[in-house]
Amino acid sequence: MTNNERLVATFATSLNIEASQVVDALEYNTIPQWDSVAHMVLVAALEKEFDVMLDMDDIIEMSSVKIAKDILAKHDVVF
Amino acid sequence: MQLIERIKQHTGIALIDRQQVVSYEQLTQQAEQVANQLASHQLVALVMENSVASIVDYLACLMARAPMILISDAEQLKQYAEYQPNFLLYNNQVTVLAPVNTTQQSHTDLRLLLSTSGSTGSPKMVRLSAQNLDANTAAIVEYLELDSTARSITSLPLTYSFGLSILNSYLWVGASLVVTETSITDKAFWALMKEQAVTSFSGVPFHFETLQRLRFFNMSLPALKVFTQAGGKLRNEVLQAFAEHCQANQQRFYVMYGQTEAAPRISYLPPDYLLEKLGSIGISVPRGELTLVDENGAKVTEPNQEGELVYQGENVMMGYAANRVDLGLGQGKSVLHTGDLAKRDAEGYFYITGRKSRFIKMQGKRISLAHLEETLKQRGVTENACLGQEDKLVIAYADCQHQPTIVAYLQELSVHPAFYQLILLDRIPYTNSGKVDYPLLKREARWL
Numbered sequence: 001m002t003n004n005e006r007l008v009a010t011f012a013t014s015l016n017i018e019a020s021q022v023v024d025a026l027e028y029n030t031i032p033q034w035d036s037v038a039h040m041v042l043v044a045a046l047e048k049e050f051d052v053m054l055d056m057d058d059i060i061e062m063s064s065v066k067i068a069k070d071i072l073a074k075h076d077v078v079f
Numbered sequence: 080m081q082l083i084e085r086i087k088q089h090t091g092i093a094l095i096d097r098q099q100v101v102s103y104e105q106l107t108q109q110a111e112q113v114a115n116q117l118a119s120h121q122l123v124a125l126v127m128e129n130s131v132a133s134i135v136d137y138l139a140c141l142m143a144r145a146p147m148i149l150i151s152d153a154e155q156l157k158q159y160a161e162y163q164p165n166f167l168l169y170n171n172q173v174t175v176l177a178p179v180n181t182t183q184q185s186h187t188d189l190r191l192l193l194s195t196s197g198s199t200g201s202p203k204m205v206r207l208s209a210q211n212l213d214a215n216t217a218a219i220v221e222y223l224e225l226d227s228t229a230r231s232i233t234s235l236p237l238t239y240s241f242g243l244s245i246l247n248s249y250l251w252v253g254a255s256l257v258v259t260e261t262s263i264t265d266k267a268f269w270a271l272m273k274e275q276a277v278t279s280f281s282g283v284p285f286h287f288e289t290l291q292r293l294r295f296f297n298m299s300l301p302a303l304k305v306f307t308q309a310g311g312k313l314r315n316e317v318l319q320a321f322a323e324h325c326q327a328n329q330q331r332f333y334v335m336y337g338q339t340e341a342a343p344r345i346s347y348l349p350p351d352y353l354l355e356k357l358g359s360i361g362i363s364v365p366r367g368e369l370t371l372v373d374e375n376g377a378k379v380t381e382p383n384q385e386g387e388l389v390y391q392g393e394n395v396m397m398g399y400a401a402n403r404v405d406l407g408l409g410q411g412k413s414v415l416h417t418g419d420l421a422k423r424d425a426e427g428y429f430y431i432t433g434r435k436s437r438f439i440k441m442q443g444k445r446i447s448l449a450h451l452e453e454t455l456k457q458r459g460v461t462e463n464a465c466l467g468q469e470d471k472l473v474i475a476y477a478d479c480q481h482q483p484t485i486v487a488y489l490q491e492l493s494v495h496p497a498f499y500q501l502i503l504l505d506r507i508p509y510t511n512s513g514k515v516d517y518p519l520l521k522r523e524a525r526w527l
Contacts, residue, residue, distance in 0.1 A: 036262040
């Protein structure tokens, strides 16, 4: 699996949505499934999947799929 | 109502949001304008958001002595058809739903109807009077040592009894409240915390678990002095971490316990005892009394003996309501059987040990397992059994075709998949006496 596929799968499982919904433009709090509770589930799942440790700024800035990729890229995950 | 009288006398800043600063004078004036369009003892369905307009509407209802049902959006209105609300109030706009009804007036003292559980389609409501709300607010203000210099933020929904009690207690003392729809996982929330020099933060266990994950302890929030936590048991490890952080930073951390039926606060742990009495719900709020009773209703007087936690105080609800007619009823006995099992140590501090009735807390919201089972049955999941604990729900079912129905219902209740587990069995196990064998299911689930 590519890193992109892993990211999409993690989002889909954590937010309980279809993989097809996980696109760069998808934003936090724009769908009922991505609320603050799901956000923390997502953060934990991303940390585990990519073996990274996100800091507070990363977590509260991660407001879209695109930004999630940018943040993971900072932690040397290549997309 | 004392709360309203006090608000009218305060000066200075009451509310702050992204756009404006609202003084007590402005707040009173705006609320009076809306109150003029309502009628006393006639029911209002109030769409309550974390906004200045909603707070104005809420105070308007209290001023007009119009009891209200708090709903989070107008869509929810249909669930409360049994109560025949007269007005819909949203964003300072009054819509007449039903003509003013003089034959079915609600009780003079009735102010607020709150839902008892997180389950939808359960129209059973808690009836709270002006006296219930005033008594609880005065007690909270006293043990939190609140004064007009305090400033909190709406980290909880105002439709939730805990969130609402923060609003009431801050307005009681002439303090200020930052009003926001954002949550602790939003950047904007933390910007407000810093810019507006918020002095107190309140949350349910989820918030504190999240703060810890957010490496909150590294943040610089010099104005922050007080934490209050309720809405379920916070894990001792997390509590310990906060206790140590607070000790090092001269902050106070209050563990509290309550139920909507008590408007809602019942007990608090004085912050100086946080480490010594780790995991305790503390002692009764001022002017209330906590006791334990055994299965026969006799008082448990020996320390460290389990019993059902019983609370007595002026803040205990008038009673429940199931329909419009019930709104005419007066104050019942001011004794509340909480359904929680607890122990008291030799020094009088209480510890919750379990539950008598089958309820779980999910993200601070109470869910009745029996109601869940019943609703699922009505929706065709004839064979099901629900069990669980804090933030963990297990649903056993016996027909794989029923899975989508269960998932859809949990989504309606906003229960995130991370907090539930579905187990498919050949059949639901029963004991010899014909009851669902929950202990067996619990072993089966492994997760609990």
